[in-house]
Amino acid sequence: MPSTITTAPLLLAAALLSHAALAQEQPVRIGLSGPLTGANAFAGKDNENGVRLAVEDLNAQKIKAGGKVLRFELQSEDDQGDPKAGVNVAQKFADAGVKFVLGPYNSGVAIPASRVYDSAGILMSTVGTNPKITQSRYPNVFRIVASDTQVGASMASYAARELKIKTVAVIDDRSAFGQGIADEFARQARASGLSVAGREFTSDKSSDFATILTTLRAKKVDAIFFGGYAPQGAPMARQMIQLGMSGVRLLGGDTLCSPEMANLGGDAVGANVLCAQAGAMLDKQAGGAAFKAKYKARFKRDPDVYAPAFYDQTMFIGQAIKNAGAVDAAAVGRALHGTSYQGVAGTYGYDPSGNLKKTAVTVYTFKGGQLAPLASY
Structure with missing residues (x-):
């Protein structure tokens, strides 16, 4: 009985400390737009896994901005690989105050969705390869792979x-x-x-x-x-x-x-x-083999085409937030344009249109x- 009396205050104190720690953390939601159902769901889930792995790694770094430790959170939405659904997802992210979105996967979704993201001040990072995506030169639209x-x-x-x-x-x-x-x-x-x-x-x-x-x-x-x-x-x-x-x-x-x-x-x-x-051959990149092993240990499968790029860009966004000292999308976009990042699949650096300055195929x-x-x- 005495141990129960002693333990209860300790548990309460621990809970209060945990609550206080969370109160001092600033949540940063990372949106994922992709085909999570349908014929290309395998690609959408792979992309999502790449972002999820990066979110976990960023949280382990305890990145600070504005004096607060940031807590990255993943919010995934199924755009079905459909332009109309993709625009609806973009509006949902805008209404929810999401400032960073990875995706869409499909060019046909990325082209109309990019207009919504630009209007809402959201930073969009896509693997859509159609050249039209970056021809509008939206300041916060980035193509994280080579173009068509x-x-x-x-x-x-x-x-x-x-x-x-x-x-x-x-x-x-x-x-x-x-x-x-x-x-x-x-x-x-x-x-x-x-x-x-x-x-x-x-x-x-x-x-x-x-x-x-x-x-x-x-x-x-x-x-x-x-x-x-x-x-x-x-x-x-x-x-x-x-x-x-x-x-x-x-x-x-x-x-x-x-x-x-x-x-x-x-x-x-x-x-x-x-x-x-x-991209270059992943196995020949310095961090390629380690990434593949980490991915397989976490998700019990090998990465598909774009998981490395989604992982790298999410990590690059984390670095840009740290460099900018803020989670404002415009400030982070400027940081992405002004620096480079060595990822597991290669080096990322963007021209004024949001295309990679250099990429292998x-x-x-x-x-x-x-x-x-x-x-x-």
């Missing part, structure tokens, strides 16, 4: 120089991302001396490409570039083999550089599939269901 111009051009150059491809066809899914990267690939392909034998269109909901592929088979193309996402790219690879096009390579951008391609495509996804992804294929790097540009 860089990725599409690198894939075209590799196809011409290394694969010795002569004739190529182009398919896109009519999304802002798919059309953008397909246009850039086609432009650079022609500049590299390739013949573009056909341009076909599908949708980001399709799963049957037999008619399109039969048309392109008749044109005797050496390769097909697909501007679209893995949930369509994988069945396309399968159907190419079923139609006797096993010798025709399937090329794509960063969205095909995903384990989901192998998961969905199985044996049909191998050396016949090549893709170009923004790596071309990959698949071996045994895993991405295998071929070259970096």
